[in-house]
Amino acid sequence: MFGVGGGTCSYEEIETTDVILLWGSNAREAHPIFFHHLMKGVRNGARLYAVDPRHTTSAMWADVWLGLEVGSDIALANAVAREIITAGLHHEEFIRHATVGFEAYAESVEPWTLQRGAEITGLPPEVIRRMAHDYATADQAQICWTLGITEHHNATDNVLALINLALLTGHVGRYGSGLVPIRGQNNVQGGGDMGALPNRLPGFQEIEDPVSRGKFEAVWGRPVPNQAGKHLSLMLEAMELGEITGLYVIGENPAQSEARSDHARHLLRGLEFMVVQDLFMTRTAELADVVLPAAAGWAETDGTVTSSERRVQRVRKALDPPGEARDDLHIISALAERMGRGWGYPTAEEVWDELRSLSPNHAGMSYRRLAEAGGLQWPCPGEDHPGTLFLHGDLWDDPLPRDPAPFFPTPWAPPVDELSEEYPIRLTTGRRLDSYNTGVQSGGYSSPLRTAVAIEVAPADRAALGVAEGDLVRVVSRRGSVEAPVLVDRSLRPGLAFMAVHDPDVVDVNLLTIDAWDPKSGTAEFKATAVRIEPLADGAERRSGVRSVADYPV
Amino acid sequence: MAEVTLVVDGTTVTMPDGSTILDACRALDNNQPTLCYLDNLTPVNVCRVCVVEVEGNRTLVPSCSRPVEEGMEVATDSDRVRHSRKMVYEFLASSVDLDLVDEETVAWMDHYGCDPDRYGPPADPAHDRDRRKAGHHQIGPGTEAETVHQPVKVDNELYVRDYSRCILCYKCVEACGEDAQNTFAIAVAGRGFDARISTEFDTGLTDSACVFCGNCIGVCPTGALMFRSEHELRLAGMWEEDDQTVTRTVCSYCGVGCNLDLHVQDNRIVKVTSPMDHSVTSGHLCIKGRFGYEYVQEVGDLAVTPIDDILRRARIDDRGRYPRPDSRA
Numbered sequence: 001m002f003g004v005g006g007g008t009c010s011y012e013e014i015e016t017t018d019v020i021l022l023w024g025s026n027a028r029e030a031h032p033i034f035f036h037h038l039m040k041g042v043r044n045g046a047r048l049y050a051v052d053p054r055h056t057t058s059a060m061w062a063d064v065w066l067g068l069e070v071g072s073d074i075a076l077a078n079a080v081a082r083e084i085i086t087a088g089l090h091h092e093e094f095i096r097h098a099t100v101g102f103e104a105y106a107e108s109v110e111p112w113t114l115q116r117g118a119e120i121t122g123l124p125p126e127v128i129r130r131m132a133h134d135y136a137t138a139d140q141a142q143i144c145w146t147l148g149i150t151e152h153h154n155a156t157d158n159v160l161a162l163i164n165l166a167l168l169t170g171h172v173g174r175y176g177s178g179l180v181p182i183r184g185q186n187n188v189q190g191g192g193d194m195g196a197l198p199n200r201l202p203g204f205q206e207i208e209d210p211v212s213r214g215k216f217e218a219v220w221g222r223p224v225p226n227q228a229g230k231h232l233s234l235m236l237e238a239m240e241l242g243e244i245t246g247l248y249v250i251g252e253n254p255a256q257s258e259a260r261s262d263h264a265r266h267l268l269r270g271l272e273f274m275v276v277q278d279l280f281m282t283r284t285a286e287l288a289d290v291v292l293p294a295a296a297g298w299a300e301t302d303g304t305v306t307s308s309e310r311r312v313q314r315v316r317k318a319l320d321p322p323g324e325a326r327d328d329l330h331i332i333s334a335l336a337e338r339m340g341r342g343w344g345y346p347t348a349e350e351v352w353d354e355l356r357s358l359s360p361n362h363a364g365m366s367y368r369r370l371a372e373a374g375g376l377q378w379p380c381p382g383e384d385h386p387g388t389l390f391l392h393g394d395l396w397d398d399p400l401p402r403d404p405a406p407f408f409p410t411p412w413a414p415p416v417d418e419l420s421e422e423y424p425i426r427l428t429t430g431r432r433l434d435s436y437n438t439g440v441q442s443g444g445y446s447s448p449l450r451t452a453v454a455i456e457v458a459p460a461d462r463a464a465l466g467v468a469e470g471d472l473v474r475v476v477s478r479r480g481s482v483e484a485p486v487l488v489d490r491s492l493r494p495g496l497a498f499m500a501v502h503d504p505d506v507v508d509v510n511l512l513t514i515d516a517w518d519p520k521s522g523t524a525e526f527k528a529t530a531v532r533i534e535p536l537a538d539g540a541e542r543r544s545g546v547r548s549v550a551d552y553p554v
Numbered sequence: 555m556a557e558v559t560l561v562v563d564g565t566t567v568t569m570p571d572g573s574t575i576l577d578a579c580r581a582l583d584n585n586q587p588t589l590c591y592l593d594n595l596t597p598v599n600v601c602r603v604c605v606v607e608v609e610g611n612r613t614l615v616p617s618c619s620r621p622v623e624e625g626m627e628v629a630t631d632s633d634r635v636r637h638s639r640k641m642v643y644e645f646l647a648s649s650v651d652l653d654l655v656d657e658e659t660v661a662w663m664d665h666y667g668c669d670p671d672r673y674g675p676p677a678d679p680a681h682d683r684d685r686r687k688a689g690h691h692q693i694g695p696g697t698e699a700e701t702v703h704q705p706v707k708v709d710n711e712l713y714v715r716d717y718s719r720c721i722l723c724y725k726c727v728e729a730c731g732e733d734a735q736n737t738f739a740i741a742v743a744g745r746g747f748d749a750r751i752s753t754e755f756d757t758g759l760t761d762s763a764c765v766f767c768g769n770c771i772g773v774c775p776t777g778a779l780m781f782r783s784e785h786e787l788r789l790a791g792m793w794e795e796d797d798q799t800v801t802r803t804v805c806s807y808c809g810v811g812c813n814l815d816l817h818v819q820d821n822r823i824v825k826v827t828s829p830m831d832h833s834v835t836s837g838h839l840c841i842k843g844r845f846g847y848e849y850v851q852e853v854g855d856l857a858v859t860p861i862d863d864i865l866r867r868a869r870i871d872d873r874g875r876y877p878r879p880d881s882r883a
Contacts, residue, residue: 011810012833032767032840034810039736061736183809279850296850298806299816299823305804307811307834318801318816319823322853374813374832433765434841436807442842444849446711448760449841 002405005192005204006310008178008391009142010377015040017176019138020048021131023162024073024148026056029433031146031182034308038144047138049131051076052148053428054498055491066131067493068121070426071152071415071528077161078412079117080132081168082109089136091170098395099167101407108409120412136169140176147184147430151527153416156520161410172405173392183308185437186298190306193362193378194355199228203359215358231522232258233515236267245272250328251294255284256438257501259517259524260479261510277331280440283504292331295321301328302348304370306378310388312365313375415528416516423478423530425461427497429509430527435502442502452544453507454487455533456498462488467535470543474534475499480511483536485544497531560626575606575617575628586630587639587662589646590723591618592773594836595733598724602642603662606630614638640666648673648699649747651718654777670699679703679718684756688745700747706785709758711868712766712845714785715751719778722749726770726779734838739763740770768844772827772837783824786868792860794819802829805843810834812843822861823847 014020014037027035035058042048042061050062051073059065068076084090085106095102114125121128135141143166149158163179171177183189195202201224205212213224230238232254238244247268258264268274268287276288285291295301300321306312321327326334333345346354349367356363364380364387376387394401419426431437434447455475457465467473470485475497484499484507492498499509512531517524536542556571562578569578574597579586590601599616606617609627614635617628629635643663646652647670652659677698694700707715722742731738739762743752753762771779787793798819805812812835817825826844830837851862 031808031810033812033835033838033843036734036736036836036838043732185809186804186806186811188809296806298803299847299850305811307804308809309811309834311811311834313804313811313813315803316801318799318803318818319850320821322851323856374829375811375834434846436842436846441806441849442846444852445846446848447841447845448710448712448764448766 002392004391005200006189006378006391007180007182007308008172009176009180010309010389011037013140013176013178013390014038014046014142014144014180016044017041017046017138017140017142019134019141020046021051021135021141021143022048022058022062023051023143023145024150024158025144025146025182026052026054026058026148026430027144027146027182028056028058028061030184030431031308032433034182047134049134053426053493053496054489057491059491064127064130066121066123066127068123070428070496072121072412073149073152073158074154074161074410074412075112075117075120076123076128077158077165078109078112078410079114079121079128080135081105081165082112082117083114083129083132084136084165084168085109087133087136089133090168094170094395095168097398098173098400098404099407100404101409105164105168105407105409108411135165135171138171140174141169141171142176142178142180143171144180144182146182148527150181150521150523151429151525152523153516153518153525154413155518155523157408157410157413160408164407164410167405167407173390173395175390178390178392181308186307187305189308189310190304190312193306193359198231198234201358202355203361205359219354219358233517233522233524236264236515239267239271246274247271248275248277249284249288250277251279251297253278253282253284253438253440255282255287256504256508256510258515259510259513259526260515261504261508261513262480263515264510277328279325282438282440293323293325294331295325295327297328300325303329304348304352307375310377310391311375312362312370312378312380314367314370415530416525417478417514417528417530419530423476423532424495425457425497425531425533426495427455427475427477427499427512427529427531428527429499429501429513429529432500432502435500437501438504439502451487452485453500453503453509455484456487456489456492457533458492458494458496459488459490460494461492461497461533462486465533465535467539468543472536472539472542472544474536475512475531476534477512477514477529477531479514482507482509482511486533497533501526558622558624558626560622560624560628562628563630569622571622573622575608575615575620575622575626576604578622578628579617579630584630586617587659588618589659589721589775590725592725592830594830594838595725595728595773598728601721601723603639605635605638605642607632607635636666640668643668644670644673646721648676649701650721650776651703651716652721652776654719655775659775673699675699676701676703679705681705683717683748683750684743684752686744686748688748691746691748702747702750707758708782708785710760710766711782712841713768713771713782714780715759716778716780716785717750719776720751721776721778722751723775725773725775726751729769729773729838730764734769734836735765735767737763737765737767739765766841766845767839768841769838771844772839781825782868783865786864787819787824787861790864792864793824798824805839807842807846812839814839814843816847820859820861822851822859824861 048062049064050059051066053070117128118125143162166172255265274288275290276285277292277294298315300319303315304312336342360381361378364382364385365376380387434449436442513526513529557568559568567578587603589603597619599619604617605614607629675698683704703718730740798817801816813832815827816823828835828837828839
């Protein structure tokens, strides 16, 4: 945000903040140790607003749960903004000093009365008003979000809508106030920081900026492509058009993780050549022409990862990898050698030191310092720099030493997959505490909490179906269908259903999901699918002994 | 911040207001024994081994939680303190299996000349401790030392509860509750000598509110709570702590960035802890971070080690309810 790709706060700040908006995040299950910090804040008196269609185990700790309709986040944010402006609670001085575009933004939210917001979100107007006033009048306040915000066709607008609220109230760039996206994977922050994005070089530097490119060309001795590449959704599109015919997949399982997964598999099968580098013979690897067995990056190799608070930390080799598995770095170096452009076999630290020489944000982070300090938070431009607790403090400096932060009007658009008489149930997907993504990693240990992937529905919806808990039913979307047992989950309202994504071999949830994706981020709308649920004639006979979600502790 | 000046064992020390006597002792390098105290938990001052004498106070006071006061005079090595600490250690050691306590505790017990055997031979293990009601405690014959010895509770694949080793320090209750996890799966049930750590209605862990974060294991000072892997390897006589390496790395799951200390024996992770002094975790983890490592050592038949043999044999047949992913190799 504001040209920097990272959350603005450190975890410690949430322990003393006054108001927390936990928006589209079930952190208690998906980010449990972040939730420890959050709970310290709650224990210290912070008011917690949980914005989530489901009454999750995180929401159970909230002062107020806002159980909005799936995909109505922008409607809520815009209504909150209008209420703040109408009540005169916006931070006029901060807006004047540090932002641009306020007038156009204020105009854009003007139609979003509490009443209109209530109609779209399904929330009582008084609840929207209360959150708006609490957030705007707090000394310190944070907005924390995860995939409930970003797995939508308008993901970027969802995020911008939240950023607008922080700009409106001055809740950014101060200790305890900020914008906190919690990352879903252990190095999704570091991957972006290191340039594993189609438009970035290492250090999050723009690939289309000739000055940045020049620095890398000087060190690498090769020209660097001067245009952004394709993100995953665009790659799939290019495969469909026959523009991409070869693929090198490292540590990803798109055959199961992509929305509309049967289509994704069809495209992968149509490739002329695919290399998969992975720890496991995943479903994607099964489709590959060449599989390169890789060592586990966190336990079998050395390197660094970066967390959601921008903290770069060392990972270290504790185990010898099995068989012929090799460090990713070794494999890539060996490939370069075979391609006639070898650069030798550098150590992880040597690669890191090159990165430090090219990325000002990381320049001060030697391996020695990272070990001694227990990690350092970027920006850390020099060896004597302590790292940075929170970002954008300079928005408060006078005179403003940077470009002002822009408001972006965010028009609301409903989910692409519309509800209809034929598909009346809104299905949303997500994680459970003990499991992770397609289960390739978390399936390896025996969790006493684990239960079969099921279609989880409100008690009334189970009754309306006329089936018992555990009965097998068919879940049908406009793209495909799966069979799954029914579970009752009292955290769901009638019309809302949930499925975990962790066991695609048994229940391939992504046969149902829609591959409509956000044009700015490339993220597909995993969170909003229209389905219907059909009882099966032999559903009761084929019932499974699933464990009731009501009994599932957290 | 206001400061407070006090005297500890004749030495004057000035501490920030709000410090404890233990903080003052530590500032003076005047080491004190503790059992129930941990830097990342709220003191519950139940174990009483850190007690000290404060001039003008009728009773001994727990140094771990008593705030310093201006002009306080503290004695940490008076006859009364030594006698009290000796008795506390002896009562614990005569009734609880302390084989796995840390070396520092053993040294303190030697220091105070503890002789737990003087209370007689230990009584037999009891199988009914979980059903005892307050007020119904049977007083023994006096010829043997009462104990908390009982069978190990093994009801899941991740960790075991060996309450023969439990000194009721409450650390597990604190870590499960407000100090970290906020799950409240365990509490102290019963009264007096029959007090014990229990799940609700003494149900098995898999039917309790437990979420298997293992933060109770992380704070347990006596080995009463233990990784299943450690338990099985100890049973097989194969737990070789001296041969283990401990490597700090970062968890491979979500993006919070929890530091893990991987305890490795013969190229197998056998236990996972987290550093207490790290700002991200304060020593606490979730089920994935603490137990979710097995996928890296799912190596099929590639290189089955003696450790794999032991751990596989110990596995409950119902290995979670998802089908196994393909093993590596």
